[in-house]
Amino acid sequence: MPRSFELTIAVALGAVVGMTWPSGMVATLVGALVGAWAWLWWDARRAARLLCWLEEPRGASPARLGPLWEEVAMRARRAIKAANRKARKASARLQALLSAIQAAPNGIVLLDKQGCIEWCNLMAGVHLGFDARRDIGQRIRNLVRDPAFIAYLNRGDYAHPVEIDGRAARPGHPQHIAVQLFPYSKGRRLMLTRDVTTIELAEAMRRDFVANVSHEIRSPLTVITGFIETLQTLDLAPEERAHFLTLMQQQAQRMQRLVDDLLLLSRLEGSPLPDDSEQVGVHDWVAEAMTQALALSDVLHGGTQTLTVVEGPPVVVAGSRSELLSALGNLLSNAVRYGGSQGHIETGWRLRADGGLEVWVRDDGPGIAAEHLPRLTERFYRVDRSRSRDSGGTGLGLAIVKHVVQRHGGELGIDSTVGVGSTFRLGLPAARVRLDDSVSSARTGLPGTALETP
The missing domain is CATH 3.30.450.20 (PAS domain)
Known part of the structure; x- marks a missing residue:
């Protein structure tokens, strides 16, 4: 019902009531005013109910408010719903932002x-x-x-x-x-x-790396330069000249080995990871590395060392043959260099319980103190610098081994006790290892080695 119609009815009813009074026209006017005031009071009550609902708008708007106030309530309800939706969306965005910041x-x-x-x-x-x-x-x-x-x-x-x-x-x-x-x-x-700990450590390693490379190259260059000056200024006997040239060749070979190892590390860091397109037989892999180790042992110790192979089951590994050979060759080379002239070196392989492959190199050399073990795979890190240079190492071998193993998804394990010896283990995951059915179960000893079977 329109508000004007409600007011008209209220005024008319008041006037009709006033006409019944004996005062005549005055009573009629008073009755009309009373009717108008009664409607205003009733309308104010409806407005108050609407205001109370707006303070806490739960559920539908109050009933019997009249057309105008019901329209106001409806529009207010729509605005409140829209505001609630915006608030929920804003709260969700805020929570998502806070979650992102937390992460x-x-x-x-x-x-x-x-x-x-x-x-x-x-x-x-x-x-x-x-x-x-x-x-x-x-x-x-x-x-x-x-x-x-x-x-x-x-x-x-x-x-x-x-x-x-x-x-x-x-x-x-x-x-x-x-x-x-x-x-x-x-x-x-x-x-x-x-x-920023990692960044600072990396920066420190970079500075150490540059300093070590400079030092490793400067030392043989100083020797070669000194010999060249001697050859240019002194009239030497043929025997002395030959001796100096031999020493110069040794220093040049030392620099060449260093450059080769640096280039190998660079290739390992920049090349794609090995896939399963190349299959490496573990027996042949160990045999080739052992052949190189035997040749080095003959040169350094005159064949007085004992090298032993403990063969495991016939398996093949998915990976890069050259990288794997370099890794095992470096471990055997270290064992030969530092194992002592009468030392015993053992290498072999076995399948682990999880299906992975473990290849180990064990020696009974002087061993390595525990405080050095965490840093052995750092580039140019040496337990004994003088001994390493005398043996011809570049200080990059174990760094190469670590990179190769990690590129194949494996890990390098090191155990060592001073005065007892050291064991280096190459662990490769089961995903890269499978039994080689094409190999006969009969075992064949590797040339020049004592053969043991686990």
Whole structure:
């Protein structure tokens, strides 16, 4: 019913009631006014009900509001639903954003004007050593007490990050965290943390690598240059000249081996991973590596070392023959060089319980102290520099072995005890290993070796 019609009826009813009074026209006017005021009171009650519903709009709008207020309620309900949908979407986007920030590898902290934590992700707590939930509202300077960070915070110049020790830092295992602040929104600051330990270690390795390469090349060059100057300035006997030329050739060969190993490492790092298109028989692989080791043993020790092969089942490996031969050859070469003139060297292979292949090289040489084992596969790392140079090693052999094994999805294991010997194990995954049905079950000893069967 239209509001004007409701008002008209109320006024008319009031006038009719007033006409029954003896006062005549005055009573009629008073009755009409009373009817109008009664309608206004009723309409105000409907408006009040609508306002109460708008304060907490649950369910449908109140009934019996009249056309105008029902239209207002309907439009308000549509607006509220639209606002709720937008709020839900905004909340979902905010949660997705917060989840993405939580998953970020960097720490993120929001600081208010007073330097208190408004919000932070879990990685920031891991980096800086505080609880990402419990410490909300705490001053950042009370939680991160590193003097370098406090000075950075007080200085107010945030153009560059500051590095501090992380929570996981301990002697022998450093952790460096880069922290940088970014002002925003009227005094607030965004703080980013990043673990730069790996980057700094890589940079240190790069510097060491350049320094080691320079040193390894400079030493033989110095020797060759000295001999050339001697040959140019002195009148030497033929025997002396031949001796000097032999030494120069040895130094040139040393540099050539170093360059070859560096080029091999470069190819390993830059080439695609080996696929299963090439199949390598383990028996032939070990036989070829053992032949090279025997030749080296004859040259260095006159054949006084004992080299033994423990043959395993006939299997083939999917991978690069040249890379695998280089890896095993380096292990055998190290064993021959450092195993002693009367040493015993054993190599062999077996299938592991998980179907993978293990190839080992064991010697009874002087052994390696435990503190050196984690760094043996670093380029140019040597336990004893003088002994390594005397034996002709380049310091890159185990680095090559590690790269080859990793490229084939395997791992390199090292066990060593000082005074007892060392064992190096090449582990290859089952996916690259299968039994070779074409090989007879009869075992054939490798040339020049003592044969054992597990």
